[in-house]
Amino acid sequence: MATNQHDTKMRSASEERAQANALFNSIGDGIIATDEFGKITRVNPAALHMLGYREKDLLGKWFPSAIVVLGEQGEPIGLIDRPITRAFLLGMPISERNYFLRKDGSKLPVSVTVSPIIHKGRPTGAVEVFRDVSAELEIDRMKSEFISLASHQLRTPLSAVKTYTHMLLDGYMGETTPEQRRTLSTIVSATNRMNELISTLLNITRIESGNIAVTPKLVNIAKLCDEVLREHAHAARDKGIKVAFKSTGATSTRTDALIAKEIISNLISNAIKYTPEEGTIGVRVGKHGKRLIICVEDSGIGIPDEAREKIFTKFFRAANVVKRETTGTGLGLYLVKGLAEQLGGDIWFESEENKGSSFYFALPV
Amino acid sequence: MAKVLVVEDDKDLNTAYTLILEHDGHQVTPTYNGQEALKAIKTSDPDLILLDLLMPVMGGLEFLQNYELKKKHPNVKVLIFTNMENSPEVNEAYKLGAHRCIIKSWTAPQNLSRVIKDALNESQPEQPEGLA
Secondary structure, three states: OHHHHHHHHHHHHHHHHHHHHHHHHHOOOEEEEEEOOOEEEEEOHHHHHHHOOOHHHHOOOEHHHHOOEEOOOOOEOOHHHOHHHHHHHHOOOEEEEEEEEOOOOOEEEEEEEEEEEEEOOEEEEEEEEEEEOHHHHHHHHHHHHHHHHHHHHHHHHHHHHHHHHHHHHOOOOOOOOHHHHHHHHHHHHHHHHHHHHHHHHHHHHHHHOOOOOOOOEEEEHHHHHHHHHHHHHHHHHHOOOEEEEEEOOOOEEEEOHHHHHHHHHHHHHHHHHOOOOOOEEEEEEEEEOOEEEEEEEEOOOOOOHHHHHHOOOOOOOOHHHHHHOOOOOOOHHHHHHHHHHHOOOEEEEEEEOOOEEEEEEEEEO | OOEEEEEOOOHHHHHHHHHHHHHOOOEEEEEOOHHHHHHHHHHOOOOEEEEOOOOOOOOHHHHHHOHHHHHHOOOOEEEEEEOOOOOHHHHHHHHOOOOEEEEHHHOOHHHHHHHHHHHHHOOOOOOOOOOO
16 A cells, blocks of 8 residues: 555656646756756757757856857957856846857857846856747847938928028028018928937937947037037027027047937937026036036926936927926937937936026047 | 039929029029939039939939049038938938938028038038038
8 A cells, every 4th residue: 555655746747847847848948957057958959940049068067167158249259247146146136138149159149137046045056048039139130220211311302492492591592581581580490300219219229239430530529519509590599598608628539429429419309308498508618527518508498306207218209398398208218318328428417496507518538 | 602512302302402403593403303413513613512312213322332422523512401310311421421311300591501501611521510
């Protein structure tokens, strides 16, 4: 009787193991398990298939040397920065996207989660689960390409509308009446709004897909600010806003002129938009240590305390802004921050609601 | 004034640039792709080329890579006129010797006149760039 019970228990344990093995071997994501020293103890067929290894190539090997992990730019990720090390050190799961080097030397983009195996309160190993994300990356690439092409195609006729309207406005085709000029100015302003929107979408797509090109050249930032202010002079004048500009010392640095101009233009445009009529705007440029700081301050509506944390996040619009303006996208400051980071710069602000805001854009010198 | 070669496939923009530049007193040769522009530089000696990047038949980058252009006109200034700002193509154009990049959809005629004037007066290949 006792022998029968023992046999049944043995059969049941062995069946459970077989079922667990079948389950492990049938999972479509790659799984690699290690012991507490990082030695590979188990690998499922999906992992072997994705990486091009045989089981005997990996079992018993030290995981960090058996599988090379690469970053976004193809640089090998050092031991201390590998998700498995961090999962061990922090005692918690780590998820990220990177690349595994296959046996044949090709790169496999993966989304990976490493979890420490905790037994009796201490880590006794780790389990790494990964998924091939080649298809997602290809879709991202195609999406970026589509947006880029669509934006370009949209902007070409828009450029023609703007150029010809300006030609009429600037007298290239003869004299115009004040009323005609007002109408033409409205067309220019509408094309500018459309341009800004397309440009914002295009740049956000480029930043998010890591596809933005930075071309550093020697740029005189004070001259750039002056240029942007001249472009926005009309909008400021329309609201009776007084604009002051001050630059101190040498203001040239190596950076991307187009990106820097876009950032400054966004900050100045926001200042005009959110400053009531007859208000004031000040733009200052000067060197502080190893940074060149551009400050755009206004006597505008300011940023409410509860909005401070979210001001640079995507699609965020503060409550006091939504009440006044219905046309914004909530993308401007998100873009500005992303662009500033591309230049190795930084952006921050000081603000008091109903008194005004100062935005600071710092560039390395 | 100066001899300017316009290379732009959009007929409306090409005509607009030609009108503005002629208004400023420049001698303008309008062309509609890189290949037409290469033909044009065989018989003319432009001081400045206003070049679009994305064009049929031959695009701006291919035009810049051309041996004839480099050999016969090593000092000609090339202004890139594009709507593809912050793109790898613009980066490549700079590497191939473009003098400056201007965004079409931001540029009003008076700015265009000033950019052309500045470019013609600038002798150094890399100067502080206040206007993009």
